[in-house]
Amino acid sequence: MNGGFEAMQKQIWEWTGYNAMTTRTTERERSLEKDQVEVRIKSIGICGTDLHIMEGHTGFSQPPLPLGHELAGVVERIGDGVVKWKVGDRVCIDPLIGCGKCQECLVGHKHRCRESGEIGLQFPGGWQEFLVMPSTNLYKLPDSISFAEATQAETIHCCLGGVDKLTIQLGQNVSVIGDGPTGLYYVQLLKAAGAGKVSLIGMREKRLELGIRLGADAMFNLRAHAAPLAAETEDIVIDAAGTESSLRLSIELLKKGGQLLLFGLPGEPILVDIQTVVLKELTLLGSTNAPQVWLRVIEMMASGSVQVKPLITQYYEFNELDKAVEFARNEPDEVVKVIVNHK
Numbered sequence: 001m002n003g004g005f006e007a008m009q010k011q012i013w014e015w016t017g018y019n020a021m022t023t024r025t026t027e028r029e030r031s032l033e034k035d036q037v038e039v040r041i042k043s044i045g046i047c048g049t050d051l052h053i054m055e056g057h058t059g060f061s062q063p064p065l066p067l068g069h070e071l072a073g074v075v076e077r078i079g080d081g082v083v084k085w086k087v088g089d090r091v092c093i094d095p096l097i098g099c100g101k102c103q104e105c106l107v108g109h110k111h112r113c114r115e116s117g118e119i120g121l122q123f124p125g126g127w128q129e130f131l132v133m134p135s136t137n138l139y140k141l142p143d144s145i146s147f148a149e150a151t152q153a154e155t156i157h158c159c160l161g162g163v164d165k166l167t168i169q170l171g172q173n174v175s176v177i178g179d180g181p182t183g184l185y186y187v188q189l190l191k192a193a194g195a196g197k198v199s200l201i202g203m204r205e206k207r208l209e210l211g212i213r214l215g216a217d218a219m220f221n222l223r224a225h226a227a228p229l230a231a232e233t234e235d236i237v238i239d240a241a242g243t244e245s246s247l248r249l250s251i252e253l254l255k256k257g258g259q260l261l262l263f264g265l266p267g268e269p270i271l272v273d274i275q276t277v278v279l280k281e282l283t284l285l286g287s288t289n290a291p292q293v294w295l296r297v298i299e300m301m302a303s304g305s306v307q308v309k310p311l312i313t314q315y316y317e318f319n320e321l322d323k324a325v326e327f328a329r330n331e332p333d334e335v336v337k338v339i340v341n342h343k
């Protein structure tokens with residue numbers, strides 16, 4: 001390769017300890033392994049998970065580590081054996097890496113691989129100018145999807161995987177608890193899936209109002225309504241909050257025979273009224289990643305059936321990534337999704 005030593009350096013941001021991060025310059029990989037690609041990162045989404053990791057509560061990440069798992073960019077270099085990609089291709093990145101050999105990986109469930117991990121969680125993430133990864137972790141971006149929007153394919157893919165697990169019938173009542181980005185994507189996917197009345201339940205007025213603009217039929221602020229809806233009115237509840245009280249509310253709102261999708265992570269054991277789950281004959285479904293849905297997510301983003309732009313509340317430049325993270329942490333009433341762009 002041409003280009004001097006200078007050109008082979010990259011700037012990175014690393015999580016270093018409790019709510020702390022620092023930036024430095026480090027060397028780029030001199031050469032790529034077979035089937036690897038190097039992506040020039042263009043946009044990064046700041047996720048609630050990044051904030052939880054930085055507090056040290058998740059248990060799956062160790063500092064020092066560049067975080068960042070909501071990523072989009074441009075192919076910069078390709079290793080031997082890579083035929084599907086060429087330099088300059090616009091891509092979004094599936095951060096999940098499996099062993100590629102076990103039964104789960106072979107049937108397309110790499111998120112269930114015992115050795116799997118994620119870019120930005122267990123492996124170095126995209127808080128960098130350049131990131132090397134397996135070429136199979138890329139998805140091509142249509143020109144109509146901006147890099148900033150494309151970062152959200154990762155979040156939306158988790159939500160679509162959840163919706164796929166439900167049996168939704170036209171006109172059914174569905175409540176989504178949690179008004180963060182995942183709740184707002186769930187609202188849109190549920191309407192696209194034919195749900196009838198979709199209610200968004202949360203704590204932040206601006207996000208709830210955005211939910212209405214994105215298609216929710218009703219919104220309830222738990223700061224104002226202790227009991228937002230009458231008990232046993234919902235066919236389906238999605239718990240995107242993952243707290244003891246959201247779970248209690250979910251079980252209360254569900255009709256007998258209803259389905260409960262468990263999506264939010266409590267981070268610690270919580271109490272559940274199992275007796276009521278049994279007596280109401282509820283179906284409980286857990287959901288994390290869904291490697292098989294990526295192409296459909298990009299299709300839905302391109303067609304406009306799921307919108308990202310209205311969720312983006314702040315943009316920062318890569319040099320100010322620390323400020324972006326700080327804002328996301330300290331201003332939850334102002335933030336829905338913070339995006340960091342490289343120049």
Ligand SMILES: [Zn+2]
Nearest residue numbers: 047049070155
């Ligand atoms: Zn995330």
Ligand SMILES: [Zn+2]
Nearest residue numbers: 099102105113
């Ligand atoms: Zn595997």
